[in-house]
Amino acid sequence: xxxxxxxxxxxxxxxxxxxxxxxxxxxxxxxxxxxxxxxxxxxxxxxxxxxxxxxxxxxxxxxxxxxxxxxxxxxxxxxxxxxxxxxxxxxxxxxxxxxxxxxxxxxxxxxxxxxxxxxxxxxxxxxxxxxxxxx
Numbered sequence: 001x002x003x004x005x006x007x008x009x010x011x012x013x014x015x016x017x018x019x020x021x022x023x024x025x026x027x028x029x030x031x032x033x034x035x036x037x038x039x040x041x042x043x044x045x046x047x048x049x050x051x052x053x054x055x056x057x058x059x060x061x062x063x064x065x066x067x068x069x070x071x072x073x074x075x076x077x078x079x080x081x082x083x084x085x086x087x088x089x090x091x092x093x094x095x096x097x098x099x100x101x102x103x104x105x106x107x108x109x110x111x112x113x114x115x116x117x118x119x120x121x122x123x124x125x126x127x128x129x130x131x132x133x134x135x
Contacts, residue, residue, distance in 0.1 A: 006059035007033040011043045011075065012093075013067050020120065021062065021093075024127035040070030044078060047085055058088070062130070063110075065094040065101055073101070076108035091130055 008025075012018050018036055025034065035056045037043035042053070049055025065072030072092065079085045092105045092113045102113050114130065117123045 003059070004032055007035055007056060009035045009037065009043060009046065009056060009058035009061045011037045011040065011061065011067065011072070012064045013038045014064070017064070017116065020123055021127065023120070024124045027124045028128050028131060030127075030131060038068075040067050040072065040075035040078070043075065044070075047079070047088070048082075060130075061088055061090045062093045063090055065092060065096050065105065073104050073108075076105065076110065080108045093126075093130070 010018065010021055012021065022034065025032075035046060035058065037046055043061075045051045045053040046056045047058075063072050063075065067075070070078075072094065076090070079088060079090070090108075090110045092110050093116060094101070094113075095116050096102075097115045105113050112130070114126050117126050
């Protein structure tokens with residue numbers, strides 16, 4: 001079962017999607033610490049504790065692919081090539097249903113690839129599925 005002290009890092013730039021993930025976690029009675037990075041650069045700095053960021057060591061990363069400054073695929077490339085971070089569990093949670101994006105993500109050994117549902121109830125079920133995979 002999910003340890004309540006293990007944290008989740010959400011890498012997402014869209015404010016509405018951030019709030020939707022927060023609501024879906026609450027609806028699923030998940031109160032684990034949730035850290036939010038709005039860019040791949042910010043997330044990488046959080047993971048490494050660089051540039052004044054508090055270092056976080058999440059048990060799970062939820063990654064959007066469509067990010068400013070550094071795409072999700074670029075983030076995956078960077079994290080998988082860092083020996084201190086390469087074993088992070090990452091689930092892609094994105095609006096892209098493009099086969100090329102899915103294939104590119106799986107080249108970097110993501111744990112799963114989930115296309116963001118449009119309705120909140122489907123989104124809540126998607127979060128529940130993610131958490132089942134995490135156990």
